[in-house]
Amino acid sequence: MDIPEKLGFEINGPGRTYFDDVTIDNIIDSIMELSAAVWTVRDRQIVLETVLAEKGIDVTDAIEAYVPDQASLDARTAERDALAERIFSGFLRRPTSEAAGSPNDPSLREIAD
């Protein structure tokens, strides 16, 4: 019996939109996928720590007890801040629609010699 790998015109079709601006639909889709992806990583981490503990390696306590040196802390802070900035940069760049350019704005700027 042949079983198609891909099946379903509902889940594989063009989908539906509920907002006047489809971008909002797409952002919500992204957030939901991101949520599931974050949990998938977190869940694996929990399982990993549990498996290691069962093998006699109590990495959970070791992780909690771990004290990084200043260089490591600085590097992690910089990486974390950069991630936060990337995630929220749109809200800072365009806090209101008035603050943003229009698709009809000319992109040719006058540049002094």
Place this chain on the structure above:
Amino acid sequence: MSRGNIGILPRPTKLADESYLEMVQSMRKILIQDFFPKVAEWGGKAHQEAGAPQDIEEIKEAYRQAPVPRAWQRGVRTQQEMMWRRTRESFFVDAEEHQKALEAAEKQAPERLIYDPNFKPPGYTRQEIHLQPGGYTDDPMGGLVFHYGTKVFYEGTNDQDELHAELASLMTKPEGKLERVLDVGCSIGQATLKLKEYNPEAEIIGLDVGLPLLRYGHMLAVERDIDVTFQQALAQDTDYEDESFDAVFSYILFHEVALDVIPQIVKEMHRILRPGGTFSIFEFPNNHGQTLEPAHRFLVNYDSLNNCEPFSIGFVECDFKGMLEEAGFDVAEGPACSNPFLQSIVATKR
């Protein structure tokens, strides 16, 4: 490598799939339990401000004026697509092994799975109900995919068939003998198996149009050594003898069939029941006589159009009890169950 089962529930083939789908389940739980009351509240306010219209299109338009219903609609649609997509992808990995298991069960107990290989399900039965890829009829993996997918749908409250067990226990027994029971629209047989557990002396038959569902249900019955029979047929054309059943049970069948087919099924169930036989029905509520709240009608309308329930609007608006009475049943309210959404009817053949 098989990851085993979760009790009687199949386990996704990878941890990542299981984690992902559990998160989808958590999102669904929030959307249904926490978010929908906000939809009803804010949509209801907009509905009142619009003059409380009763026409469903005007109710929908009023609800659209509040942003919360649209975000809810987006979320519910997306979680449903995520659920089916990942469920099927996960179990497809073991598709070949699963087919072998289905075939082995058929060889072991062929007399307990009755179907005609040449039977072609009519088009209305081949819809992708609930967005399930291939629907109930067109995906050989459909039974397994349905089983795990509905785990997410029930938000984890039916992992071990708890609701099916409750409903089967609430089946109204007829006066006199109870020797033969039909579970019409039995799907993967979750209630069918429970009906046998609660009525061990009776012959229990599960009937459905979806062969992939029946093959899966049959495999579960063989694995658990439960003596029930599954048969593929249309509910309005069963070919059983007149008055050959003492009781019929159905769970959420009627809102999934075309409106013109509903009275045909009712008539057929009346024909195959003996006088005094009971028909226990757990189903979507009806709006006949405008008894449902606007938020409820908004929900059912959304579900019909966006969760591929193409016939549910027709069912909800129809005079279902009137159809039962016209067919020759005495209609009464059935025993209430823990799911407040469902109506419970017991129809007794006069």
